[in-house]
Amino acid sequence: MGNHRDSTEEVSSVAVTSLEASKEKFPDPGLPPHSPRLTDVDPKQNKKAERHVTLLFVISILGALLFWFAYFGIRVEGNFYDVTNPENNHLLRLQNLFLGLGIALSMFGIGIGIVHWARALMPDHEMVEMRHPVSSEESRAEAQDIMETIIDESGIKRRPLLRNTLIGSIILAPLTFVTLFRDLGPANPSLLKHTLWDQGVRLVRDPSGTPIKAADVTIGSAYHVLPENLQSLTHETGYVEEKAKAVVLLMRINPAELNISEDRKDWNVDGILAFSKVCTHVGCPIALYEQRTHHLLCPCHQSTFDAANECEVIFGPAAHPLPQLPIAVDEEGYLVAQSDFHEPVGPAYWERAKHVNEMAGEAN
Amino acid sequence: MAHHVIETENNYQARTTTGKITNFVDTRVGMSGIVREFGRKIFPDHWTFMFGEVAMYSLIILILSGTFLTLWFNPSMASVTYDGTYLPLKGVHMSAAYSSALDISFDVRGGLLLRQIHHWAALLFMTALTIHMLRVFFTGAFRRPRELNWVVGCCLWLLGIFAGFTGYSLPDDVLSGNGLRIVDGIMKAIPLVGTYLSMFFFGGEFPGTLLISRLYSIHIMVIPALLLLLMAIHLFMVVVHKHTQYPGPGRTEDNVVGFPVGPVYAAKAGGFFFIVFGIIAFLGATFTINAIWNYGPYDPSPVQAGTQPDWYVGFGDGALRLWPGSFPWSWKIDLFNHTFVLAVLLPFMLAGVLVLFMFTWPWIERWVTKDNRVHNILDRPRNAPFRTAAGAAGIVYYSVMMIAASSDLIATHFHVSLNDVAYVLRFLWFFGPIIAFIIVRRICLSLQRKDRELVLHGIETGNVVQLPHGEFIEVHKPLDEYHRYKLVSFESPEPLAAQPNAKGKITGAEKIRARISKWFFEDRVAPVSPAELEAAHHHGHGTEAVEAGPKPTGSLGGHSHN
Numbered sequence: 060m061g062n063h064r065d066s067t068e069e070v071s072s073v074a075v076t077s078l079e080a081s082k083e084k085f086p087d088p089g090l091p092p093h094s095p096r097l098t099d100v101d102p103k104q105n106k107k108a109e110r111h112v113t114l115l116f117v118i119s120i121l122g123a124l125l126f127w128f129a130y131f132g133i134r135v136e137g138n139f140y141d142v143t144n145p146e147n148n149h150l151l152r153l154q155n156l157f158l159g160l161g162i163a164l165s166m167f168g169i170g171i172g173i174v175h176w177a178r179a180l181m182p183d184h185e186m187v188e189m190r191h192p193v194s195s196e197e198s199r200a201e202a203q204d205i206m207e208t209i210i211d212e213s214g215i216k217r218r219p220l221l222r223n224t225l226i227g228s229i230i231l232a233p234l235t236f237v238t239l240f241r242d243l244g245p246a247n248p249s250l251l252k253h254t255l256w257d258q259g260v261r262l263v264r265d266p267s268g269t270p271i272k273a274a275d276v277t278i279g280s281a282y283h284v285l286p287e288n289l290q291s292l293t294h295e296t297g298y299v300e301e302k303a304k305a306v307v308l309l310m311r312i313n314p315a316e317l318n319i320s321e322d323r324k325d326w327n328v329d330g331i332l333a334f335s336k337v338c339t340h341v342g343c344p345i346a347l348y349e350q351r352t353h354h355l356l357c358p359c360h361q362s363t364f365d366a367a368n369e370c371e372v373i374f375g376p377a378a379h380p381l382p383q384l385p386i387a388v389d390e391e392g393y394l395v396a397q398s399d400f401h402e403p404v405g406p407a408y409w410e411r412a413k414h415v416n417e418m419a420g421e422a423n
Numbered sequence: 424m425a426h427h428v429i430e431t432e433n434n435y436q437a438r439t440t441t442g443k444i445t446n447f448v449d450t451r452v453g454m455s456g457i458v459r460e461f462g463r464k465i466f467p468d469h470w471t472f473m474f475g476e477v478a479m480y481s482l483i484i485l486i487l488s489g490t491f492l493t494l495w496f497n498p499s500m501a502s503v504t505y506d507g508t509y510l511p512l513k514g515v516h517m518s519a520a521y522s523s524a525l526d527i528s529f530d531v532r533g534g535l536l537l538r539q540i541h542h543w544a545a546l547l548f549m550t551a552l553t554i555h556m557l558r559v560f561f562t563g564a565f566r567r568p569r570e571l572n573w574v575v576g577c578c579l580w581l582l583g584i585f586a587g588f589t590g591y592s593l594p595d596d597v598l599s600g601n602g603l604r605i606v607d608g609i610m611k612a613i614p615l616v617g618t619y620l621s622m623f624f625f626g627g628e629f630p631g632t633l634l635i636s637r638l639y640s641i642h643i644m645v646i647p648a649l650l651l652l653l654m655a656i657h658l659f660m661v662v663v664h665k666h667t668q669y670p671g672p673g674r675t676e677d678n679v680v681g682f683p684v685g686p687v688y689a690a691k692a693g694g695f696f697f698i699v700f701g702i703i704a705f706l707g708a709t710f711t712i713n714a715i716w717n718y719g720p721y722d723p724s725p726v727q728a729g730t731q732p733d734w735y736v737g738f739g740d741g742a743l744r745l746w747p748g749s750f751p752w753s754w755k756i757d758l759f760n761h762t763f764v765l766a767v768l769l770p771f772m773l774a775g776v777l778v779l780f781m782f783t784w785p786w787i788e789r790w791v792t793k794d795n796r797v798h799n800i801l802d803r804p805r806n807a808p809f810r811t812a813a814g815a816a817g818i819v820y821y822s823v824m825m826i827a828a829s830s831d832l833i834a835t836h837f838h839v840s841l842n843d844v845a846y847v848l849r850f851l852w853f854f855g856p857i858i859a860f861i862i863v864r865r866i867c868l869s870l871q872r873k874d875r876e877l878v879l880h881g882i883e884t885g886n887v888v889q890l891p892h893g894e895f896i897e898v899h900k901p902l903d904e905y906h907r908y909k910l911v912s913f914e915s916p917e918p919l920a921a922q923p924n925a926k927g928k929i930t931g932a933e934k935i936r937a938r939i940s941k942w943f944f945e946d947r948v949a950p951v952s953p954a955e956l957e958a959a960h961h962h963g964h965g966t967e968a969v970e971a972g973p974k975p976t977g978s979l980g981g982h983s984h985n
């Protein structure tokens with residue numbers, strides 16, 4: 060191998076360092092000669108291809124018939140996912156299948172037929188066409204002259220007063236329309252500060268709406284919770300918007316396992332804690348609570364919060380803890396809120412720092 | 424005047440029916456020029472030129488199926504009580520939009536099929552568009568004079584993403600609502616104006632009661648109009664520039680070799696439309712997609728784990744997942760009484776870098792190579808190793824983000840911890856592209872060497888003969904001149920040293936350019952020249968000897984024939 064190898068290395072390194080000689084090019088041999096297809100030389104093959112194409116078009120027609128059969132022939136009446144009538148789901152699926160296959164066949168038949176026709180029976184001689192420059196220099200020069208004349212005749216250069224007022228009006232006129240977008244929505248970030256939670260608002264189960272007795276919450280259990288006053292809202296008065304901010308997750312953890320800062324000492328009821336369910340990353344509802352580790356997991360991008368540790372972020376893209384809702388027990392033994400959240404819930408936003416400061420002031 | 428016109432008409436006597444029709448149309452609207460221009464226009468034919476076509480046909484199918492859906496879809500967030508035939512949701516409060524999407528699925532014959540066709544067409548549209556762009560990139564088809572068309576293509580790609588996202592949001596099920604909730608969070612992260620943007624977009628606080636109808640007008644009017652407009656501009660430019668072609672015998676920078684539009688090319692392309700339609704109809708018939716009835720109407724409380732966005736928005740979602748929000752410190756920074764939501768902004772900027780590179784690549788490449796010539800002949804990807812490697816790096820960068828959007832599925836499927844998947848993906852996000860760049864460049868260079876080998880020593884025929892003195896050799900057949908020309912007719916740019924500007928100074932930018940140029944082109948393989956081929960033949964063998972060039976048995980090395 061040795062000797063052989065070295066000598067070739069030399070040749071290729073010559074190329075790599077580009078000697079004058081290697082700049083010289085091979086001449087273009089021109090188009091290769093055309094080699095005829097079977098269908099060009101054999102009349103039998105030619106006839107056969109024609110028959111195939113015809114067959115494909117017939118298949119297309121049959122596909123259309125299949126569609127009409129499925130559309131008019133398969134009758135689906137009554138409800139779906141009805142245990143007393145399970146047939147129906149099956150029929151719907153069948154109808155969908157045959158409608159689709161019918162269309163697919165009718166399309167495939169035409170498509171493959173035409174393509175086969177073109178490939179087997181139409182001339183397959185490659186042809187050559189010359190390119191032309193996108194535009195010639197004379198034409199560019201002429202266009203420039205025309206433009207100069209237009210500008211000159213308009214007098215726009217000679218009348219700066221006209222020009223400047225025109226520019227001004229052209230900038231301002233469209234802005235009137237842009238202004239119209241102003242009423243797309245309220246420009247009121249403070250809306251984000253508060254939720255429906257307030258002093259004495261009962262925590263109720265989502266979706267049943269029943270209040271929760273502190274005594275019923277066993278260690279290790281968790282509830283999806285809403286504020287009781289949400290029920291008084293309708294779709295028109297902001298039910299969904301308020302619900303989207305007020306959703307809360309409630310769990311009970313053995314107080315010995317909790318790690319709580321001084322100012323939040325009385326925010327829980329014997330280890331019953333309530334946290335906003337709106338992820339502080341970009342706002343998905345946090346649905347998963349792992350009882351053993353006290354971890355809350357957001358299914359959207361897997362941010363993980365530690366409920367035993369004031370819901371600080373222990374993994375994932377969220378950048379701040381879930382806000383905690385201070386809770387207490389009312390005289391009937393039901394869980395209630397002590398106040399609203401002490402900071403805005405959900406994803407962070409430009410005004411958030413300001414709002415947090417303001418809310419701290421309001422709380423005092 | 425009138426007299427004169429009649430006279431001209433009488434001068435030309437059409438012989439056939441086709442001629443008569445042509446005559447009728449031409450004397451009224453003057454179409455003969457168009458037929459003369461397009462009727463026999465030459466289009467080069469190659470399977471990689473097909474993806475742009477697939478994208479165009481998918482767009483047409485989207486418009487057809489989407490128009491059908493508009494006849495039943497009700498873009499309203501008004502609350503209704505469902506009273507359709509899908510029993511599990513009977514009596515449930517939901518938006519009119521969701522209710523009508525259920526009706527389309529269950530109570531309009533063929534409605535489900537059309538919904539599924541619309542969704543599959545959207546997926547195929549974005550897939551074909553993406554592959555088409557990769558084809559254009561890797562063959563260098565974006566070079567002068569086609570830079571602007573590349574930009575138009577990039578805009579089409581972005582618009583396609585928005586089209587898909589707005590469509591996905593329309594049915595107002597739990598998934599689409601959650602997608603919008605994420606959009607709300609992303610908007611709010613924008614400094615200064617983010618909160619306003621979100622409130623303007625939703626008409627107040629999320630989700631509001633206006634959004635679906637707003638998205639609807641964007642989805643069925645604004646975006647399709649822009650898409651069609653851009654597509655028209657795109658095709659217009661293709662006609663002006665004429666199509667590029669792959670290198671090969673008879674193909675020059677000044678000609679186009681291929682088939683005439685009529686009949687062959689038109690037949691193939693027209694037939695292909697029906698094939699694409701057939702494929703989409705088949706998918707719609709057999710594969711359920713976006714079974715909205717399973718998810719339920721949008722409600723801010725529940726969420727489904729393990730659900731996936733459509734693949735083309737995955738890279739944004741994946742980028743969001745990849746950035747560690749609280750490591751090594753919190754990426755929510757409060758400063759001057761304002762909040763900088765870097766945990767969301769930074770990953771988006773990193774995803775945006777890719778898009779920026781995409782839009783500007785033609786100019787980046789031109790800046791480095793100083794090659795401002797017109798290119799109508801495409802590069803074989805191996806013959807532009809730096810570009811191919813850069814493209815591969817981009818693909819890896821993009822893919823890691825896209826895969827990250829499924830990190831939870833990967834973790835459950837392969838029984839590994841979610842955190843480990845995230846760590847690996849974070850690592851690959853930054854180092855994967857570098858590794859890909861190095862490997863792909865090596866591959867290109869060795870493929871180029873292999874081409875040299877082929878040209879110099881011919882094709883291994885597999886025939887092994889024994890020479891009189893006992894050595895076994897494999898017979899090599901020289902390439903015919905057509906095949907050879909394909910392998911030698913490329914340019915291999917050399918590093919371009921820093922050059923002084925008009926004032927005779929070498930600027931800092933120029934020095935950087937020279938360094939990049941060196942990095943790109945330092946390792947290069949030049950095409951075989953006639954002299955080299957001659958030398959290879961003379962190396963003791965002559966033409967015939969190459970045909971029976973001795974090759975020691977057992978050697979797999981490419982360089983061992985001499």
Ligand code: HEM
Pocket residue numbers: 482485486488489490492493496524527538541542545548583586587588589590591592593594642643647650712713
């Ligand atoms: C590039 C263009 C388009 C893309 C990528 C696209 C994509 C989508 C997607 C992914 C959906 C969700 C479908 C589902 O329910 O699973 C959708 C829904 C819808 N699209 Fe499009 N679309 C496009 C153009 C159009 C056009 C041109 C129209 C109408 C003229 C239209 C009308 C609709 C309607 C009415 C819906 C809601 C129907 C439903 O979900 O049942 N789309 N679109």
Ligand code: FES
Pocket residue numbers: 338339340341342343357358359360361362375376377
């Ligand atoms: S929204 Fe919860 S992790 Fe992104």
